[in-house]
Each structure stands twice: as structure tokens, then as C-alpha cells.
Amino acid sequence: MKTASHTINIDGQDISFTKGQTIMDAALAANIYIPHLCHYPGLTPHGNCKLCTVNIGDQCVTACTTPAANGQQISNNTTALNTTRKMLIQMLFIEGNHICPSCEKTGNCKLQAMGYHLDMRDERFPQFYQRREMDASHPTILLDRGRCIMCDLCVRASREVDGKNVFAISGRGVNAHLIVNSSSGKLVDSDIEASDLAANICPVGAILAKEHGYETPIGQRIFDQHQISEIDLDKKLHEDD
Ligand code: SF4
Numbered sequence: 220m221k222t223a224s225h226t227i228n229i230d231g232q233d234i235s236f237t238k239g240q241t242i243m244d245a246a247l248a249a250n251i252y253i254p255h256l257c258h259y260p261g262l263t264p265h266g267n268c269k270l271c272t273v274n275i276g277d278q279c280v281t282a283c284t285t286p287a288a289n290g291q292q293i294s295n296n297t298t299a300l301n302t303t304r305k306m307l308i309q310m311l312f313i314e315g316n317h318i319c320p321s322c323e324k325t326g327n328c329k330l331q332a333m334g335y336h337l338d339m340r341d342e343r344f345p346q347f348y349q350r351r352e353m354d355a356s357h358p359t360i361l362l363d364r365g366r367c368i369m370c371d372l373c374v375r376a377s378r379e380v381d382g383k384n385v386f387a388i389s390g391r392g393v394n395a396h397l398i399v400n401s402s403s404g405k406l407v408d409s410d411i412e413a414s415d416l417a418a419n420i421c422p423v424g425a426i427l428a429k430e431h432g433y434e435t436p437i438g439q440r441i442f443d444q445h446q447i448s449e450i451d452l453d454k455k456l457h458e459d460d
């Protein structure tokens with residue numbers, strides 16, 4: 220019996236996929252980089268950041284949540300899409316307190332690395348100066364909501380990998396914020412542990428390990444040495460974390 224071929228085309232390149240894969244899964248497996256911040260292999264895709272938006276004809280879809288389907292003609296690495304992606308990054312930068320030169324996450328931060336990847340030279344929009352609560356209650360983990368980009372990775376990691384339910388996102392739009400599911404709403408009263416994936420998955424400097432600051436000198440960090448596209452294709456970031 221003849222097996223049906225499963226092929227999609229991304230920017231002119233035919234790649235095969237297996238049933239059940241999303242466009243993102245198929246692209247990464249074929250070593251094609253689609254910019255992303257809220258996708259993490261093994262976690263249920265959520266479609267939060269919209270950076271992975273690609274075109275299928277006139278349609279815009281998020282590659283991380285859209286199943287690959289035979290014959291799709293997909294545009295990914297285009298000037299128009301990358302310009303829109305840069306704007307999304309600029310909006311994330313002005314919405315939060317991203318103090319790159321003095322943030323412990325500098326050089327390991329995926330938002331900062333994405334800014335470099337998309338050639339972001341300025342913030343473009345006026346700063347929001349949002350006031351979001353810091354939670355330093357836990358002995359080994361710091362939560363600075365001022366840098367949270369609402370990617371939902373810690374929420375999914377806690378539920379799906381750690382078997383806990385430490386985090387949730389509450390509210391919508393500019394009122395969206397990360398909450399901690401504990402009696403006091405503080406991390407110290409939750410069951411999070413430093414070894415949990417949820418404590419280590421944050422792509423920015425919103426969830427940080429205490430007492431390990433600057434152990435890796437600036438200049439020797441992941442994105443000081445590599446492009447984000449290289450790291451995401453190698454999945455080295457996840458191993459190094
Ligand atoms: S704290 Fe970090 S991992 Fe959690 S939603 Fe915010 S940016 Fe994402």
C-alpha cells in the first residue's frame with residue numbers, strides 16, 4: 220500500500236512531518252528556525268507570544284499551535300514578518316522593567332537575545348513603567364513580576380512536569396499578571412523547589428535563583444557566545460539550564 224506523503228514547504232524548502240506535529244515541531248526537526256519565546260519542547264503549546272506567527276497564503280497562524288498539514292505553503296523568514304516580530308519584542312520591552320545592563324539574566328535572557336536576532340535598535344514606544352509586585356519571600360527563588368512577559372512557561376512547567384500548580388496568569392491585556400497559588404499568594408507558602416522546571420524555565424529575569432547571581436561572568440553567558448537561533452535549534456539552552 221502506498222504511504223501518503225506528509226510534506227510542507229517553508230520559505231521554498233520542502234520538509235516532511237509526522238502526523239501530530241505542529242508547524243513548529245516540523246520546522247525545528249528540519250533545522251529551520253521560527254522565532255519563538257513561549258514554545259518549549261515537551262510542554263503543551265499555548266500561543267502566548269505570537270512571535271512564531273507565519274503566513275499560509277493570506278492567513279496568519281502561530282506555528283507552535285497549528286498542526287502541520289500536507290501541502291501547506293508557509294512563509295516564515297520574510298521582512299514583513301520579522302518587522303512585525305520586532306514590534307512585538309519592542310512592546311514587551313516597554314511593558315516591563317527590562318534593565319538589561321544590570322539584570323542578572325543578561326546574556327542568558329531570551330528576550331534580550333531575540334532583540335539582537337531581530338536587530339532591535341530602540342524601544343520605539345514610550346515606556347509603560349508598570350508597577351508589579353516583587354516576591355522575595357522564598358529562601359532560594361526570587362519572582363520579579365516587573366520582568367514577566369506572560370509567556371506562561373512556568374505555569375505549564377509546574378503543572379505538566381513538576382506535578383504542582385504553583386503559578387497562574389490572572390487578568391487580561393495590560394492587567395494580566397502572574398499569581399502564585401498559595402495561601403498567602405507568596406512563593407514561600409507554595410510547594411515550589413529550586414530544582415523544579417518551573418523555577419528554571421523563565422526565558423527572562425522574572426524567576427531567578429537566589430545566591431547564584433553572576434556565577435557565570437557577563438561575556439561568558441549563553442547568548443554572549445551564540446545566536447538564539449543556534450541555541451533553539453540545538454536545544455542547548457534547555458540542557459544548560
Ligand atoms: S515568570 Fe517567566 S516563565 Fe513565568 S510567565 Fe513570566 S516570563 Fe514566563
Ligand code: FES
Nearest residue numbers: 255266268269283
Ligand atoms: S512560540 Fe508560538 S506563540 Fe509563542
